[in-house]
Amino acid sequence: MTEKKMWGDKPYYSLDYYLKETFGRKLYKISLNAGLTCPNRDGTLGTGGCIFCSAGGSGDFGASPALSISEQIEEAKGRVYQKLPESLKNPQGDILPSFIAYFQAYTNTYGEISYLRKIYHEALSNENTALLSIATRPDCLGGEVLDLLAECAGIKPLWVELGLQTSHEDTAELIGRGYSLPVFEKAVKDLNNIGAKVIVHMITGLPGENASKVLSSMDYIRSQPVQGIKLQLLHVLKDTPLAGMDYKALELEEYTDILISCIERLPQDMVIHRLTGDGPKKLLLAPLWSGNKKHVLNFIHKEMKARDSWQGKAL
Numbered sequence: 001m002t003e004k005k006m007w008g009d010k011p012y013y014s015l016d017y018y019l020k021e022t023f024g025r026k027l028y029k030i031s032l033n034a035g036l037t038c039p040n041r042d043g044t045l046g047t048g049g050c051i052f053c054s055a056g057g058s059g060d061f062g063a064s065p066a067l068s069i070s071e072q073i074e075e076a077k078g079r080v081y082q083k084l085p086e087s088l089k090n091p092q093g094d095i096l097p098s099f100i101a102y103f104q105a106y107t108n109t110y111g112e113i114s115y116l117r118k119i120y121h122e123a124l125s126n127e128n129t130a131l132l133s134i135a136t137r138p139d140c141l142g143g144e145v146l147d148l149l150a151e152c153a154g155i156k157p158l159w160v161e162l163g164l165q166t167s168h169e170d171t172a173e174l175i176g177r178g179y180s181l182p183v184f185e186k187a188v189k190d191l192n193n194i195g196a197k198v199i200v201h202m203i204t205g206l207p208g209e210n211a212s213k214v215l216s217s218m219d220y221i222r223s224q225p226v227q228g229i230k231l232q233l234l235h236v237l238k239d240t241p242l243a244g245m246d247y248k249a250l251e252l253e254e255y256t257d258i259l260i261s262c263i264e265r266l267p268q269d270m271v272i273h274r275l276t277g278d279g280p281k282k283l284l285l286a287p288l289w290s291g292n293k294k295h296v297l298n299f300i301h302k303e304m305k306a307r308d309s310w311q312g313k314a315l
Contacts, residue, residue, distance in 0.1 A: 001313060011305075013270065109134065134149070164221070171207070198225070214258055222270075229266065234249065235249075237280070265315065
């Protein structure tokens with residue numbers, strides 16, 4: 001059993017803790033939409049996306065792609081500024097905090113290199129950008145893309161988020177992921193070689209997966225050189241293939257039980273970027289309890305305390 005550790009007031013290595021430890025302050029995430037698509041949508045691999053993916057391609061909370069990247073950043077900065085306490089503002093009304101420029105919607109390395117270079121550098125050049133985060137697929141990281149990402153990593157810190165979702169090939173086929181584990185493993189190795197930090201997305205509650213299969217995926221992720229993880233609850237959203245399937249979403253208690261077991265199997269140096277997720281309420285069909293994110297997080301934290309649970313406990 002790994003010795004108990006606390007990261008501030010939490011028994012796990014949260015993103016907020018990591019950011020304050022690394023940058024000395026809170027960073028605000030700005031979700032950017034580069035107007036890209038996905039090989040699982042444009043006919044290269046498929047046309048409908050993964051069974052759980054909405055038409056917004058995971059960018060339902062992002063800005064309009066009709067705006068330039070600079071315009072999206074400025075618009076988001078204004079929204080954040082309005083919410084800041086007065087102590088973090090200066091008399092000129094400038095934004096003092098720094099931001100994570102997060103390319104979120106669809107596959108953000110799936111485009112012409114010239115365009116990708118333009119949008120990445122546009123985000124990096126903003127004086128308030130502290131780091132660049134790019135969500136993509138492991139099968140969209142060719143040589144030119146990796147060279148460009150290495151170039152970006154030499155300017156400011158770079159995170160690359162990969163949607164693994166599961167380590168089980170049968171589930172991957174069912175959800176329409178479109179790539180195999182060796183492709184993921186090569187991408188992780190290549191990204192480490194260029195100095196990017198790798199963040200893996202994993203979903204709990206996929207069709208046909210019980211707790212044992214989820215924990216098996218967690219063990220697989222632990223075996224890979226990844227630096228962060230997003231733990232995600234499966235949502236059923238309107239107008240997705242999943243919405244038409246015979247599927248029962250997890251209850252809060254079920255999800256929390258599996259989630260805590262996952263956290264206890266994670267190494268203590270792996271940053272947990274997310275414990276759950278909140279699908280857009282206008283699209284959310286199930287589970288409806290996930291719409292109250294504050295309640296969900298409070299429930300998880302309360303259960304971890306009651307069980308005397310902490311990250312790495314099972315190792």
